[in-house]
Amino acid sequence: MSENIIVKVEDLTMAYHDKPVLWDNDVNIVENSRTAIIGPNGAGKSTLLKGILGLQKTLSGTVEIMGKSVKQVYKKIAYIPQSNSVNWDFPTTALDVVLMGRYVHLGWIKRPKKKDIEIARNALHKMGMQDYAKRQISQLSGGQKQRVFIARAIAQNAEIYFMDEPLAGVDKNTEKVIIDFLKDSQKQGKTSIVIHHDLNTLADYFDHLVILNKRIIAQGKMSETLTQANLDAADMGGGFTIAAM
Amino acid sequence: MLSVYLNKIFSLNFANLLNAIGLDFEILSSYTFIVVCLGTMILATVAGMVGTITVLKGQSLIGDAIGHSSYPGIIIAFMIGMSLDSVSLMIGAIISGTLAFIIIQFIDKNSKLNLDAVLAVILSAFFGLGMVLKSFIQGHPIYGKVPQGGLSNYIFGQAAFIRTIDVQLILAVAIPSLLILFLFYKEFKIFVFDEVYAKSIGLSSTLMYVLLVLITMSVIATGLKLVGAILISSFLIVPGITALQWSNRFSHVLIIAAIVGSFSAFVGTYISSVYAGMSTGPCIIVVMSGLAFISMFISPKGLLANWLRRRKYLNDLSKSLID
Numbered sequence: 171m172s173e174n175i176i177v178k179v180e181d182l183t184m185a186y187h188d189k190p191v192l193w194d195n196d197v198n199i200v201e202n203s204r205t206a207i208i209g210p211n212g213a214g215k216s217t218l219l220k221g222i223l224g225l226q227k228t229l230s231g232t233v234e235i236m237g238k239s240v241k242q243v244y245k246k247i248a249y250i251p252q253s254n255s256v257n258w259d260f261p262t263t264a265l266d267v268v269l270m271g272r273y274v275h276l277g278w279i280k281r282p283k284k285k286d287i288e289i290a291r292n293a294l295h296k297m298g299m300q301d302y303a304k305r306q307i308s309q310l311s312g313g314q315k316q317r318v319f320i321a322r323a324i325a326q327n328a329e330i331y332f333m334d335e336p337l338a339g340v341d342k343n344t345e346k347v348i349i350d351f352l353k354d355s356q357k358q359g360k361t362s363i364v365i366h367h368d369l370n371t372l373a374d375y376f377d378h379l380v381i382l383n384k385r386i387i388a389q390g391k392m393s394e395t396l397t398q399a400n401l402d403a404a405d406m407g408g409g410f411t412i413a414a415m
Numbered sequence: 416m417l418s419v420y421l422n423k424i425f426s427l428n429f430a431n432l433l434n435a436i437g438l439d440f441e442i443l444s445s446y447t448f449i450v451v452c453l454g455t456m457i458l459a460t461v462a463g464m465v466g467t468i469t470v471l472k473g474q475s476l477i478g479d480a481i482g483h484s485s486y487p488g489i490i491i492a493f494m495i496g497m498s499l500d501s502v503s504l505m506i507g508a509i510i511s512g513t514l515a516f517i518i519i520q521f522i523d524k525n526s527k528l529n530l531d532a533v534l535a536v537i538l539s540a541f542f543g544l545g546m547v548l549k550s551f552i553q554g555h556p557i558y559g560k561v562p563q564g565g566l567s568n569y570i571f572g573q574a575a576f577i578r579t580i581d582v583q584l585i586l587a588v589a590i591p592s593l594l595i596l597f598l599f600y601k602e603f604k605i606f607v608f609d610e611v612y613a614k615s616i617g618l619s620s621t622l623m624y625v626l627l628v629l630i631t632m633s634v635i636a637t638g639l640k641l642v643g644a645i646l647i648s649s650f651l652i653v654p655g656i657t658a659l660q661w662s663n664r665f666s667h668v669l670i671i672a673a674i675v676g677s678f679s680a681f682v683g684t685y686i687s688s689v690y691a692g693m694s695t696g697p698c699i700i701v702v703m704s705g706l707a708f709i710s711m712f713i714s715p716k717g718l719l720a721n722w723l724r725r726r727k728y729l730n731d732l733s734k735s736l737i738d
Contacts, residue, residue: 225615245617249615255609255610256612270608273616279599
């Protein structure tokens with residue numbers, strides 16, 4: 171089976187306040203994969219996602235998604251930011267947040283219609299959150315919040331999911347719901363790119379891997395990429411051995 | 416003939432009714448009161464709604480900085496035009512407020528200083544410049560000849576000096592501002608709630624910032640004459656803070672903020688008209704702040720509700736422990 175590259179990044183260099191964060195990176199994400207991005211703290215994982223999505227300035231490099239520029243395909247991309255980027259004091263309900271996933275299809279000025287609300291409700295239902303539709307967003311637990319954001323991505327009906335640490339601070343149950351969702355999406359032909367931090371679950375949850383520490387250390391199929399040598403090269407080997415898995 | 420008679424009865428009854436609830440019909444029907452009241456109510460409505468967005472965006476102090484920073488623009492506009500014409504002074508206020516805003520953004524982006532420090536410096540620098548210029552022209556051989564009593568009104572505001580043209584100016588700003596808020600309601604919502612996601616679905620945050628600042632700036636510029644450079648930011652901040660205590664829905668919060676703003680404007684204007692020597696702007700702000708304080712205590716998200724919740728929780732907990 172030949173592998174199609176759905177996200178192709180070449181020579182990507184990014185800096186934060188004149189301090190280089192990412193150096194000259196080539197990244198290839200395989201279509202219909204569940205790809206994890208791992209790396210030590212400060213490796214530039216979030217920055218890489220933002221660079222790919224055009225949310226943060228890049229110094230050099232090109233990004234192609236489905237053979238086009240991000241601006242041409244952004245409707246097919248659902249991004250789930252880290253939960254600390256959200257204004258939790260904002261007066262809004264869970265259903266309302268999921269409904270925001272429809273905005274990209276509505277265009278300027280137009281309001282969501284009945285059909286959009288229907289889609290949003292279904293998305294909440296898929297995440298097991300239908301009973302919380304009217305709940306104020308700040309009253310939800312960490313795991314419930316994350317499910318609402320996944321539901322928003324579902325409502326957006328995208329082809330590619332970019333997730334920034336979706337499993338950080340969530341309960342076991344939510345973790346299972348999210349991973350089931352990723353596997354389910356894969357069956358529907360979708361691709362997910364997920365920043366992950368737990369090496370113990372890595373091989374169970376994902377089938378492709380990108381190891382990053384300012385530079386790409388390794389990337390490819392999970393079985394070929396998750397090696398002790400690669401982890402050591404990314405300064406992630408300490409206290410963790412592949413044999414222990 | 417009959418209609419005049421009917422009118423008389425109606426207005427008399429109406430007057431009696433108002434008197435009965437303690438409102439002075441004489442004042443309520445006076446031209447000055449109506450003009451001032453309309454001006455402050457419309458201004459407070461728009462300011463309350465726009466201000467809610469800035470409060471939620473965590474930028475309440477930027478309104479304060481812009482308010483103070485618009486003062487030198489008023490003096491310079493006076494020096495150039497040698498008149499107290501409301502429109503030209505307003506343009507001066509907008510230019511100087513915008514300049515301050517651009518400088519704030521520039522320093523914030525390019526230095527490691529905290530935003531609040533930058534705001535404090537720019538606010539006092541601009542306001543100080545305004546005061547220096549004002550005292551400079553006071554005894555000046557050229558500028559001194561033109562009456563300039565109205566200029567100090569822009570510091571603390573002087574609603575009694577409001578003319579019909581000022582109300583028209585406020586309307587000219589209020590209508591497009593409300594229209595923008597209404598049309599781009601959904602865009603503002605996602606921009607405030609989750610800016611990163613908003614960007615990822617192709618919503619330009621720069622454009623939203625520009626819109627927001629544009630509206631804020633024009634509300635401030637038109638409000639200066641009524642409320643003054645020092646207190647104008649409360650018109651933006653206080654209704655929003657009050658409204659946020661009462662609802663979990665963005666649309667409701669905006670409407671409550673508008674109501675809080677206009678209600679305070681009415682009550683404040685009335686009080687200042689009934690009692691001699693009371694300034695309108697400060698009266699309105701005292702009413703507004705009173706509502707905000709009360710809300711902080713008794714609203715569903717207020718201190719009292721929190722305290723009751725905590726007590727109930729502790730009670731339940733101790734009961735379950737005893738059992």
